[in-house]
Amino acid sequence: MAERELNFGEALNEAMRQEMQRDPKVVIMGEDVAGGADVDHLEGDEAWGGVLGVTKGLVKEFGRERVIDTPISESGFIGAAVGAAATGLRPIAEMMFVGFMGVCFDQLLNQGAKLRYMFGGKAKVPLVIRTICGGGYRAAAQHSQVLHSLFTHIPGLKTVVPSTPYDAKGLLISAIRDDDLVIFFEDITFGGIKGAVPEEDYSIPFGKADVKRAGEDVTIVAIGKMVHHSLAAATELEKQGKSAEVIDPRTLSPFDEDTVLSSVEKTGRLVIADESHPRCNVATDIAAMVADKGFDYLNAPIKMVSAPHTPVPFSPPLEDHYLPNPQKINEAALGLF
Amino acid sequence: MDIPKDKLLWIYERMQLIRVFETRVSTEFGKGKIPGFVHLYAGEEAVAVGICANLTDADYMTSTHRGHGHCVAKGVDVRGMMAELFGKATGICKGKGGSMHIADMDKGMLGANGIVGGGPPLACGSGLTAKTTGTDQVTICFFGDGASEQGTLHESLNLAAIWKLPIIFVAENNGYAESTPAHYHCSVENIADRAAAYNMPGVTIDGNDLFAVYESAHEAVARARAGHGPSLLECKTYRHHGHFEGDAQTYKIAEENEKYRTELDPIKRFKDAVLARSLVSEAEMADIDGRVNAAIDEAVKFAEDSPFPEVQETFTDVYVSY
Amino acid sequence: MSSVGIIANPRAGKDIRRLVAHGSILDTQEKVYIVRRAILGIQGAGANEVVLFPDPANIFTKALSGIENELRLTTRFLEMSIFDEASDSTRAAQLMREQGVTCVIVIGGDGTNRVVTKGSGSMPLVPLSTGTNNAFPQFLESTLAGLAAGYYAVRHFSPEMCTRPTKRLNLYRNGTLEDIALVDAAVCDYQFVGARAVWEAERLKELFLTQGQPTNIGLASIGGSLHPIRPADDAGLYVRFGGDTRSINAPIAPGMVVPVPIQHHGLMELGTRMPITFIPSIIALDGERELVVNADDRWEVELSWDGPRVLDIEKVMDAARQPTE
Numbered sequence: 001m002a003e004r005e006l007n008f009g010e011a012l013n014e015a016m017r018q019e020m021q022r023d024p025k026v027v028i029m030g031e032d033v034a035g036g037a038d039v040d041h042l043e044g045d046e047a048w049g050g051v052l053g054v055t056k057g058l059v060k061e062f063g064r065e066r067v068i069d070t071p072i073s074e075s076g077f078i079g080a081a082v083g084a085a086a087t088g089l090r091p092i093a094e095m096m097f098v099g100f101m102g103v104c105f106d107q108l109l110n111q112g113a114k115l116r117y118m119f120g121g122k123a124k125v126p127l128v129i130r131t132i133c134g135g136g137y138r139a140a141a142q143h144s145q146v147l148h149s150l151f152t153h154i155p156g157l158k159t160v161v162p163s164t165p166y167d168a169k170g171l172l173i174s175a176i177r178d179d180d181l182v183i184f185f186e187d188i189t190f191g192g193i194k195g196a197v198p199e200e201d202y203s204i205p206f207g208k209a210d211v212k213r214a215g216e217d218v219t220i221v222a223i224g225k226m227v228h229h230s231l232a233a234a235t236e237l238e239k240q241g242k243s244a245e246v247i248d249p250r251t252l253s254p255f256d257e258d259t260v261l262s263s264v265e266k267t268g269r270l271v272i273a274d275e276s277h278p279r280c281n282v283a284t285d286i287a288a289m290v291a292d293k294g295f296d297y298l299n300a301p302i303k304m305v306s307a308p309h310t311p312v313p314f315s316p317p318l319e320d321h322y323l324p325n326p327q328k329i330n331e332a333a334l335g336l337f
Numbered sequence: 338m339d340i341p342k343d344k345l346l347w348i349y350e351r352m353q354l355i356r357v358f359e360t361r362v363s364t365e366f367g368k369g370k371i372p373g374f375v376h377l378y379a380g381e382e383a384v385a386v387g388i389c390a391n392l393t394d395a396d397y398m399t400s401t402h403r404g405h406g407h408c409v410a411k412g413v414d415v416r417g418m419m420a421e422l423f424g425k426a427t428g429i430c431k432g433k434g435g436s437m438h439i440a441d442m443d444k445g446m447l448g449a450n451g452i453v454g455g456g457p458p459l460a461c462g463s464g465l466t467a468k469t470t471g472t473d474q475v476t477i478c479f480f481g482d483g484a485s486e487q488g489t490l491h492e493s494l495n496l497a498a499i500w501k502l503p504i505i506f507v508a509e510n511n512g513y514a515e516s517t518p519a520h521y522h523c524s525v526e527n528i529a530d531r532a533a534a535y536n537m538p539g540v541t542i543d544g545n546d547l548f549a550v551y552e553s554a555h556e557a558v559a560r561a562r563a564g565h566g567p568s569l570l571e572c573k574t575y576r577h578h579g580h581f582e583g584d585a586q587t588y589k590i591a592e593e594n595e596k597y598r599t600e601l602d603p604i605k606r607f608k609d610a611v612l613a614r615s616l617v618s619e620a621e622m623a624d625i626d627g628r629v630n631a632a633i634d635e636a637v638k639f640a641e642d643s644p645f646p647e648v649q650e651t652f653t654d655v656y657v658s659y
Numbered sequence: 660m661s662s663v664g665i666i667a668n669p670r671a672g673k674d675i676r677r678l679v680a681h682g683s684i685l686d687t688q689e690k691v692y693i694v695r696r697a698i699l700g701i702q703g704a705g706a707n708e709v710v711l712f713p714d715p716a717n718i719f720t721k722a723l724s725g726i727e728n729e730l731r732l733t734t735r736f737l738e739m740s741i742f743d744e745a746s747d748s749t750r751a752a753q754l755m756r757e758q759g760v761t762c763v764i765v766i767g768g769d770g771t772n773r774v775v776t777k778g779s780g781s782m783p784l785v786p787l788s789t790g791t792n793n794a795f796p797q798f799l800e801s802t803l804a805g806l807a808a809g810y811y812a813v814r815h816f817s818p819e820m821c822t823r824p825t826k827r828l829n830l831y832r833n834g835t836l837e838d839i840a841l842v843d844a845a846v847c848d849y850q851f852v853g854a855r856a857v858w859e860a861e862r863l864k865e866l867f868l869t870q871g872q873p874t875n876i877g878l879a880s881i882g883g884s885l886h887p888i889r890p891a892d893d894a895g896l897y898v899r900f901g902g903d904t905r906s907i908n909a910p911i912a913p914g915m916v917v918p919v920p921i922q923h924h925g926l927m928e929l930g931t932r933m934p935i936t937f938i939p940s941i942i943a944l945d946g947e948r949e950l951v952v953n954a955d956d957r958w959e960v961e962l963s964w965d966g967p968r969v970l971d972i973e974k975v976m977d978a979a980r981q982p983t984e
C-alpha cells in the first residue's frame with residue numbers, strides 16, 4: 001500500500017480525480033473550478049482550478065464537459081446541481097466560501113435537503129458541496145465563517161468536517177458515493193497541513209469518529225481546525241499531568257455518539273471545541289446528548305470552547321482574540337479538575 | 338455639458354488619489370503590512386470618478402469587493418481607509434471590517450461588499466428611503482460583470498423599475514470575473530442590453546473615457562433626481578492588477594493588458610484631453626500629483642502609527658447573547 | 660467565385676441617446692437574427708461564399724451557430740486581429756476588398772458606414788440601418804439585402820447600372836485630409852468627445868451636410884427643414900447656428916423635436932473648401948463627436964462625390980427578374 005505525504009488540497013484533488021475516473025457521472029461545477037473558460041491561450045492546467053487550486057489539473061484530464069465553470073450565480077448553479085443529482089449525475093459543486101451559502105439557501109434548505117423525503121423516497125440527491133470555512137485568514141466577517149452547525153440542524157443534509165489529508169480523501173470519496181446531499185467543509189487554514197495519504201482509493205464511513213489521541217483524564221471532542229488546537233492543548237495538559245483523549249467526529253451528521261460516550265465513560269470529563277458561535281452549535285448539541293445519555297459518567301460540568309457570539313472581526317488582534325486556540329482549550333480542561 | 342475648471346481639477350485629483358492609493362496598497366500588501374485579501378481598482382478610475390463627480394455627500398452608493406476606488410471617489414477619507422486596511426483602531430470601521438467592508442455612512446457609502454451581488458438590493462433600500470421621504474438623493478449601485486449574473490441584481494433591476502427608484506446601476510464590465518471572461522459567463526455582449534427587459538434605459542460606455550462616463554452619469558443622475566426612475570450604465574473597463582493581489586493572471590491577453598495600461602489608461606487619456614484643449618495645465622496637474630503623493634504617504638504613516646483596537650472591541654457593535 | 664461580405668457593428672445602437680432621447684436598444688441578439696437572415700438571403704441568391712467580420716461581440720459566430728443545418732454556401736471569417744474599436748471595421752472592409760469580395764452588407768448606422776468606407780474603396784456597400792440616427796443606410800429587411808447582394812455577386816450586374824455614387828465630406832486639418840463624413844459634420848461647442856452623441860441643440864455651431872431631407876432624423880433633418888438636398892444632388896448644405904431672428908423645429912434625435920436657431924445657411928459647392936470658423940470646438944462626424952479642434956489649427960470642409968458606391972436594391976431586384984444570359 002503506497003503512501004506519501006500530501007497536503008490537504010492534494011488529497012482532495014486525488015479523491016475527485018479517482019472518483020471521476022471510476023464514475024463518468026461525477027462532474028465538478030463551480031466558480032473558476034477549471035478557470036479561464038473560453039480563454040484560447042490557456043491549457044487546462046494553467047488555469048485557476050478553484051480559488052485555492054484544489055481542482056487544478058482536473059479540467060485537463062476530464063475536459064470542460066465534466067469540470068464546469070459557472071457564472072457567479074449560486075442559486076442557479078447549486079440548484080442546478082441539486083436537479084442534476086436528482087436526475088442521474090453525481091455533481092461535486094464548489095461553493096467557494098461558506099458565507100456565500102447565504103445566496104443559495106433556498107436551493108439547499110427547501111429543495112436539496114427535502115426532495116428525497118417529500119417525494120416519498122423516489123428521488124435521491126447524490127450531491128457534494130465543498131466549501132471553504134473558518135477564521136484565521138484575516139478575511140473578515142463574510143469570508144471567515146464556520147457554519148457547519150447551521151447545516152447540521154437541517155434534516156436531509158449530511159455534514160463532513162475533515163481535519164487531516166488522510167481523512168479528507170477518504171471522507172470525500174464516501175461523500176461522492178453517498179446518495180444524500182453532503183456539505184463538505186474545508187478549513188481555510190489547512191492549505192499547509194501535510195499527512196500520509198494512500199495512493200489507492202479508500203473510503204472512510206460516515207458516522208465513525210476517530211480518536212486522534214488516546215487519553216484517560218479528560219475527553220476533548222474537537223471539530224475541524226479545533227482538532228489540531230486540541231492536540232496541541234493535550235500536549236500541554238500532558239506536561240500538567242493530565243492525559244487528554246482527543247476525538248474528531250469527522251462527520252457531524254451522522255454523528256458517532258458511541259465513541260464520545262464511551263470515552264466520557266472512561267474519563268468522566270468532557271470539553272467540546274467548536275469554532276462556531278456559541279448558541280445552538282454542534283458543541284451545545286453534543287453537550288446535550290452527553291447530558292442526556294451519559295450524565296452518570298460525568299465527574300464535572302461539560303465545558304464548551306467556542307467563538308463568541310459576534311461576527312468575525314478583521315483586525316488581527318481582534319480575530320486572534322475571537323478564535324478558540326490551544327490555550328483556551330487547555331484552560332477549559334484544567335478547570336474541570 | 339461643460340465641466341467647470343474646479344471640477345476638472347477635482348476629477349484629476351480623485352483619479353490620481355485612487356491610483357496612488359491602490360499602488361501603495363499593492364506595495365504594503367507585498368510587504369505583509371496589510372492582512373487578508375485586497376482587490377485593487379487601478380485602471381478603472383474613470384468609472385468611479387466620472388460617476389461620483391455628479392453626486393453630493395448626501396447621495397448613496399453601494400459598492401463591491403473592489404471598493405477602494407468607489408470610496409475615494411465618494412470622498413471617504415484616505416487616512417481612515419488606509420488605517421482600516423491595516424486593521425487599526427483609527428480605521429474608518431475601527432479595523433473591524435477591512436478592505437472588503439469599508440463603509441462610511443456620513444458619505445452615503447453603504448459599504449464595499451464581500452458578497453458578489455450583495456449590493457443591489459441594498460441600493461433599492463436606500464432608493465426607497467429617498468423616494469419615501471421625498472428627498473432628491475440618488476443611489477449609485479456599482480457591480481461587476483460577474484455580479485450581473487446574480488439573481489439579486491435582476492430582482493433589484495425589476496424592483497427599481499416598478500417602484501421608479503432613483504438608482505443608477507453601474508455595471509463595471511472589466512471583462513473578467515476572477516479568471517472567467519465575461520464572454521463566457523454572460524449571455525449577452527452588453528450588460529446594458531438587459532436594461533430593456535426591465536423597462537429602463539441602458540447605455541454602454543467606454544468606461545476608460547472619463548468624459549463619456551461623466552456625461553452619461555450626469556444625464557442618468559438628473560433623470561433619477563427628477564423622479565423619472567432608474568437607469569443602467571455599463572462602463573467597459575479593465576483592471577490593471579490581478580483579481581486579488583497574488584493572482585498570476587494567466588487568463589489575461591498580453592497585448593490587451595499592455596494596451597489598457599498604456600494608451601487606454603483612463604488617467605492618461607484624461608490628461609491628454611484636458612491638455613489638448615488647454616483646460617488644465619501641466620503645472621496644475623503636477624501640483625495635484627505632489628499633494629496626492631503626500632496625502633498617501635501621510636495615510637500610510639497614519640495607519641502604521643495607529644494602535645490596533647483593544648480586544649474588547651470584538652464585543653461592541655453587536656448584541657452579544659453570550 | 661461569388662462572394663459577399665457582412666460587417667456588423669456591435670457597438671451601434673447602444674449610446675447615450677437611450678438615456679437622453681428615446682433611442683431604441685438594438686440588442687446584440689437582434690443583430691444576430693438580422694445577420695442570419697442576411698446570410699440566408701445571400702444563399703438564396705445562389706452566392707457561394709459569405710465572408711464575415713470576426714466582431715468582438717461574436718455576432719457572427721452566434722448567427723452561424725443557429726443556422727448550421729440550413730447552410731449550403733461557404734462561410735469564412737476574415738483572419739485579422741480585433742481591438743474592439745472602430746478601425747476594426749475599416750480593416751475588415753479593406754481585407755474584403757483585397758480578397759475580391761463583390762459587395763459588403765453593412766449593419767449599423769451612419770457612423771458604421773463611415774468607418775467601413777475608409778477601407779472599402781470601390782467595393783459597393785449595402786447599408787442596412789440599425790442605429791438610431793441614420794440618413795445614409797436604408798431601413799430594409801435583411802433577407803432582401805442579402806438577396807440583392809447575392810444576385811449582384813452571382814449575376815455580375817454592372818456597377819454602373821446597379822450601384823449609385825454617394826457624396827462625402829472631406830475634413831482637412833492644416834491642409835491635410837484628416838477624416839471624412841458621409842452625411843454630416845457638425846461643429847459643436849463641447850470641451851471633449853465624451854459620450855459621442857450630439858443631442859443638445861444649443862451646442863451646435865456649424866453644420867455641413869451631404870444630404871438633408873424632410874424624411875431624415877438626426878442632424879440631416881435640419882437640412883430637410885431649411886433647404887432639402889437629395890443624395891443625388893450636386894450640392895451640399897452649410898448651416899451656421901445661433902442668433903435670435905430665426906428658428907426651425909427639427910427632430911435632431913429620436914423623440915427629440917427641438918427649436919434650432921439659424922443664423923445663416925447656404926449651398927456647399929463640390930470641390931470648394933470651406934473653413935470651420937468656430938474654434939476651439941469638437942467636430943461630430945455622422946452624429947458622433949470625433950475630432951478635437953484646437954485653437955491653433957486650421958480646419959476646412961469640402962464636398963465631393965468620393966463616397967462609397969451603394970447598391971441600388973430596386974435596380975438589382977429588377978435586373979434579377981430577367982433571365983440570366
Ligand SMILES: Cc1ncc(C[n+]2csc(CCOP(=O)(O)OP(=O)(O)O)c2C)c(N)n1
Pocket residue numbers: 031072074096100103376401402403451452453454480481482483484485509511513514515580
Ligand atoms: C456570492 C459570492 N460569490 C462568489 C464570490 C467570490 N468572488 C469574489 S469577487 C468575484 C468575481 C467578481 O467579478 P466581477 O463582478 O466581474 O467584479 P470584478 O472582480 O471584476 O471587479 C468572485 C467570484 C463572492 N465574493 N461572493
Ligand SMILES: [Mg+2]
Pocket residue numbers: 481482483509510511512513514515
Ligand atoms: Mg469583472
